[in-house]
Amino acid sequence: MSAIDTLPPLRDVIATHGLSARKSLGQNFLLDLNLTAKIARQAGDMTACDVLEIGPGPGGLTRGLLAEGARRVLCIEKDSRCLPALNEIAEAYPDRLTVIEGDALEVDPLAHLTPPIRIAANLPYNVGTELLVRWLTPPQWPPFWQSLTLMFQREVAERIVAQPGSKAYGRLAILAQWRADAKIVLQLPPGAFTPPPKVSSSVVHLDALPEPRFPADPAVLSHVVAAAFNQRRKMLRAALKGVVPQIEDVLNAAGIKPTERAEQVSLEGFCALAREVAKAKGK
Ligand code: SAM
DSSP states (O other): OOOOSSSOHHHHHHHHTTTTOOOTTTOOOOOHHHHHHHHTTOOOOOOTTTEEEETTTTHHHHEEEEEEEESSSEEEEOOGGGHHHHHHHHSTTTTTTEEEOTTTOOOOOGOOOOOEEEEEEEOHHHEEEHHHHHHHHHHHSSSSEEEEEEEEEEHHHHHHOTTTTTOOOOOHHHHHHHHHHEEEEEEEOGGGSSSSSSSSSSEEEEEEOSSSSOOOHHHHHHHHHHHHTTTTTSBHHHHHHOOOHHHHHHHHHOOOOTBGGGGOOOHHHHHHHHHHHHHHTTT
């Protein structure tokens, strides 16, 4: 019998430990272990990796990650009610699971992890985007993680993988695709969760690139992209006029028509624009 078979079904775990879902903590649990194993497999080969999981809850995905062979799993969970259930899993997998009670936005996991590191999580929706943006903007690149396998509301997942010309295309797509290969690998209906959320969900997998896809200064790129999409309906010559006075020349030098709108500009185009803006500012 493998370790996972010694553990009680997740529905029993929830009943035993009184884990009624709390909306304030974004608690929508995955109780189907076939599904959590399938999500864990999307993370790739974990046998030589430490895996960071945010928000394990009763531990459905945690079980999947361990059963699929993760070398070690480090969990950060804010809800102390989940700790007894997670400790049961830690006992079934000696020396492979560490649980930290705390807020993922405040805890620094690095002291507890040995590279190579993958991150996998059914994220609490209230903090998911903030964590993703942090993971995509570390002080140095490459980041501490090799890959991210993350559950998001479908609308957020679509913003991460969006291409130019679509409504979903914006800052998140540019940030994610500049630093990583990003794809949606699974779609889940509300009924896959207990309780079911109002919206559908998607699992996004991101592989870190060894270096950003096109050269650009991160601060300048972020400034230009923010300015362009803050006024996404305006032509770029108007939306970006506060960035540098000679914006039309700078856009032309970057190969972008001043009459285009942010939505039409590719990631490569934004990186070229960031380089021209930096040049115009004498950076
Ligand atoms: N991974 C579990 C699953 O798939 O069944 C639970 C997922 S549930 C969507 C989100 C989990 O994140 C909950 O267990 C919740 O308590 C936890 N959580 C919410 N905010 C958190 C935070 N700031 N830091 C760490 N965990 C958090």
